[in-house]
Amino acid sequence: MTRGATIPARDRLIVALDVDGVEAARALVAQLGDSVSFYKIGMELAYGGGLPLVEELKAVGKKVFVDLKLHDIGQTVERATRRIARLGADFLTIHGFPQTMRAARQGAGDGGLRLLAVTVMTSYDDADLAEAGYSIGVAELVSRRAIQAKDAGIDGLILSPQEVAPIRALVGPEMALVTPGVRPAGAALGDQKRVMTPGAAIAAGADHLVVGRPVTQAPDPRAAADAIVAEISAAIGG
Numbered sequence: 001m002t003r004g005a006t007i008p009a010r011d012r013l014i015v016a017l018d019v020d021g022v023e024a025a026r027a028l029v030a031q032l033g034d035s036v037s038f039y040k041i042g043m044e045l046a047y048g049g050g051l052p053l054v055e056e057l058k059a060v061g062k063k064v065f066v067d068l069k070l071h072d073i074g075q076t077v078e079r080a081t082r083r084i085a086r087l088g089a090d091f092l093t094i095h096g097f098p099q100t101m102r103a104a105r106q107g108a109g110d111g112g113l114r115l116l117a118v119t120v121m122t123s124y125d126d127a128d129l130a131e132a133g134y135s136i137g138v139a140e141l142v143s144r145r146a147i148q149a150k151d152a153g154i155d156g157l158i159l160s161p162q163e164v165a166p167i168r169a170l171v172g173p174e175m176a177l178v179t180p181g182v183r184p185a186g187a188a189l190g191d192q193k194r195v196m197t198p199g200a201a202i203a204a205g206a207d208h209l210v211v212g213r214p215v216t217q218a219p220d221p222r223a224a225a226d227a228i229v230a231e232i233s234a235a236i237g238g
């Protein structure tokens, strides 16, 4: 059994608060109500003054994922990670480079913050990696970074749902596998290239699904979130 097998369906959906400012984020959280228990604060909201929302959301019982994808020299990553740990966040992303991951591990301490290493962005395919100078494709780079993350003591991985099954076999049951690149059937892909539906991603072994636009830009965001949770629930047999 994987570490995440007992996570309730609702806590497996992480809604990305990719909105234009703090007030828009608060309004969306209010609209989603009890339908959503886990939120992601990414670059758009954090750089728009949204980091204080970490403590605000925690205070009302929500879980919070800070998606800043840290990547810098070791000292900066270690110290930035320590600051974010103090905010009480549940998840923090760093890029999956060994030096970066080791530094973040030092900074995270032994509290509640779990580190997730970004393997290969879900908007990239093999051609994008080749364009950037890589001589290996997505599958091989995700595998390499997954092993390096495990060796660095990282708690989980950001990867596409398409890699979940082989990577679970590679890293074992303990690491959290968290997947953006999730699209309900018929939803627009936008810039995502490696995608699956919520049900297929969970059936493949994902612990948490990160979903932004299919919820935030839906005519009825709460109904969209409820439909995804129902699909997750059906996939875990709940």
Ligand SMILES: O=c1ccn([C@@H]2O[C@H](COP(=O)(O)O)[C@@H](O)[C@H]2O)c(=O)[nH]1
Pocket (backbone or CB within 6 Å): 016, 018, 042, 118, 120, 121, 122, 123, 158, 159, 180, 181, 182, 190, 192, 210, 211, 212, 213, 214
């Ligand atoms: O590889 C990655 C890493 C992070 N993301 C983030 O997830 C959400 C996805 O939003 P959608 O609107 O559902 O596409 C977004 O905040 C990204 O920054 C990712 O997509 N892929």
